[in-house]
Amino acid sequence: MKDAFLRNKWAVAALWALGALYACALFADFLAPYSFKDEARGLSYCPPTAIHIIHEGRLRSPFVYGMKLTFNEYRQRIYVTDRAKVYPVKFFSSRLFLVDAPGRLYLLGADSRGRDVFSRIIYGARVSLTIGLIGVLISFALGLLVGGIAGYYGGRIDNVLMRLCEVLMMAPGFYLLLALRAAVPDNFNSVQVYFAIVIILSVIGWAGLARVVRGMCLSLRERDYVLAAKTFGLSDVQIIIRHILPHTVAYSIAAVMLSIPGYILGESALSLIGLGIQDPYASWGNMLSDAMSIVRIKFAPWILWPAFFIFISVVCFNVIGDALRDALDPMLKREANV
Amino acid sequence: MTDILCIQHLSVSLGHTRILRDVSFDVPQGSITGIVGGSGSGKTTIGLAILGLLPDVMERTDGRIVFDGQDITDHSGQQMRALRGAGVSMAFQEPMSAFNPVMTIGAQIGETVLAHENVSGTIVRERTLAALRSAGINDAQRVAAAYPFELSGGLRQRAMIAQAIVCRPKLLIADEPTSSLDVNTQDKILDLFKELRRSLGLAIVLVTHDLGVVRRVADEVVVLCKGEVAEQGKAEAVLSSPRCGYTRTLLEAEGL
DSSP: OHHHHHHOHHHHHHHHHHHHHHHHHHTHHHHOSSOTTOOOGGGTTOOOOOOEEEETTEEEEEEEEEEEEEEOTTSOEEEEEEEEEEEEEEESSSSSEEEOTTOOOOTTOBOTTSOBHHHHHHHHHHHHHHHHHHHHHHHHHHHHHHHHHHHHHOHHHHHHHHHHHHHHHHSOHHHHHHHHHHTSOTTOOHHHHHHHHHHHHHHHHHHHHHHHHHHHHHHHTTSHHHHHHHHTTOOHHHIIIIIIGGGGHHHHHHHHHHHHHHHHHHHHHHHHTTSSSOTTSOOHHHHHGGGGSHHHHHHOGGGGHHHHHHHHHHHHHHHHHHHHHHHHOHHHHHHHHO | OOEEEEEEEEEEEETTEEEEEEEEEEEETTOEEEEEOOTTSSHHHHHHHHHTOOOTTEEEEEEEEEETTEEOTTOOHHHHHHHBTTTEEEEOSOHHHHSOTTSOHHHHHHHHHHHHOOOOHHHHHHHHHHHHHHTTOSOHHHHHHSOGGGSOHHHHHHHHHHHHHTTOOSEEEEESTTTTSOHHHHHHHHHHHHHHHHHHOOEEEEEESOHHHHHHHOSEEEEEETTEEEEEEEHHHHHHSOOSHHHHHHHHHHTO
8 A cells, every 4th residue: 555655656746745845834933034923114025035146246155135125207116136235144043044134035025014925934834734634633533423423323313413414515615614704703812713713614624524434334334343343242432433433544544635625725715815814923825815916916926925835735635635545445456457 | 950041932023024933942051052044044133132233124022031040131232232242242154254354353352351341451461362272272372463364264263252252251152153164174163162161161052054063062952944943952852853844854955
C-alpha cells in the first residue's frame, strides 16, 4: 500500500509541498521577516522590493534600496527607488532575514496598511491550514460515530439519524455556513472565532461521511466475526469500535484528505466576506478581502498571492487524497493493472 | 448427573414460517450432546436461541431455556451479555470468517477476557496463552501474535476454541466445528473436545450434519427434522437402532 502510494509521483510532490507549507506555519516566528500586524502606513501597497547585489558598480552583500511614495500627474501612487538609501539584508539574526528600519523588505509586496504580504501569508497558514485538520477531526469523529451507530443498530435509530443527516445535507452549504455564523456572538475574540469557525464547518461536514459509513456498517455487521464477537459477550460499543469501524478506515482516510480542501475554502469564504478571522489577524481568506476590488488588483496585483497558496494547498490535499484512495482500494488497483 | 442446560418446548418462527417447533432436550453436565439434522433443520437456530442472538427477523414464540439452574429466557440484554463467553460460548464452523482479519488472534482472545473481567494486561496475556495451550496449540506465543490468515485451518479452529474457553464457560456450543476441515484434522479437533470435557468439565453441544462425528464423540444425540425433534437419546442406542425413519435415512446416506 505504501509502495503504491509512493509510486504516484504527483502525490509525493504534493506531500512535500504540504510538508513545506506546514513547516512554514510552524516556524512562522522565524521565517517571516515581520509580524502579521507590523504596519507601515506610509508604504501602503508598496510593490515587491527588489534585492540587489550591485551598488554603484560594485558587488556587495545583498541589500535593498529605500522606497519613496510619490504621486504621478493623475494623482496615482507611485513608489520610486531611493538609491541614496541602502539597507543590507541581515540573515539569521532574530529572523531568517530582515533589513534595518526604516528600510522595508517586501518579498511579495505590501497590503493597504503597509504590512508585509509574505509574512502575513506565513502567519495566515497557521489559521488556514490548521482549520482543515481540526475541523476534519471533529467532523470525522462525529461522522464515524453517527454512521457506526446507525449502521450497526439499523431500524428506527438508523432512520432517525439518517433523516437528520439528510436535513443537514439538504440546506445549501454556504448559506447554512452563513446562518450558523450569524448565530455566533460577534464579541468573540480571535481564538473564540477560530474555534467557532472550526465547529461550524464540522457541523456541516459530518453528514456526508456518516451516510457512507452507515452503508458500510450495514454490510459489515453481517460478518461472522461480528456475530462471533457477540457470542463472546462483547458490548455493542466494543464491537462498533473494534470490529466494525476499523474496516471503514481505507475509505475514511481517503475521504478525510479529500474533504480538507472544503474546510480551507470554507474558512477562506467566511473570512473573505469578513465573517471569519478578523483583522489584524491574518488568514488567507481575510487577506483576499482586500482584493475584492478590481481597481486594487489592477494597481497592486500582489495582494492576490494568498489565493495562490489556497489553490496550491487545496490541489495538494486533493492529489494526496486521490492517491491514497487508489492505493488503499485493491479493486481499483487491479483494474489499473489489467 | 444434573443438567447444565434444559430446553423446554422451544419454538421459533420467522414471520409465518416456524423454524423450531416444540423442541425440548437436556444437556447433562460435562457431556457431549450432538444435535444432528440436515440443512434447514434449525440446528444453528437452537444455538443462537440459547445465546439470545436470534436474528432480528426471527422471534421466539414459546418455550423456556434454563441454564445452570437459572431461567435465562427473560434475561435482559445486559445479563445475556455477561453470560455469553463466560457461561456459554460458541465456536463457529468457519474460523477464517469468525476472526476479525485486522486483529491478531491474541488481541481477539484477550478482548474476550476483558469483556468479562477487569484484569491487568499481564494477566490477560497469561490467560490468552493458557487458553491457546489448552486448545492444544504448542507454540502459543506465535499463534497469539499471528493474524488469522497466517494460520492453517486446523490451527485457526483451535484458536477459535481457545477464544471460546478462555473465560471458562460451562457450556460450549460448537456449530459444525469440523465441517471445513480435512478428515485428519477433524479427528484431532474431536479429540480436543473430549480432552476439554475431561480437563475442564465442559459440556459441549455439537451441532453437526455428520453422524460419523456424533458416533465418535457424543454421549447424547438429538435428531432434528424440519425444526422438530425426530428422535433423541443415548448416542449408541439411537445410532445402532434408530426408531425414526429420518434417522435411518441419515444413517443410510452416510453408509453407516
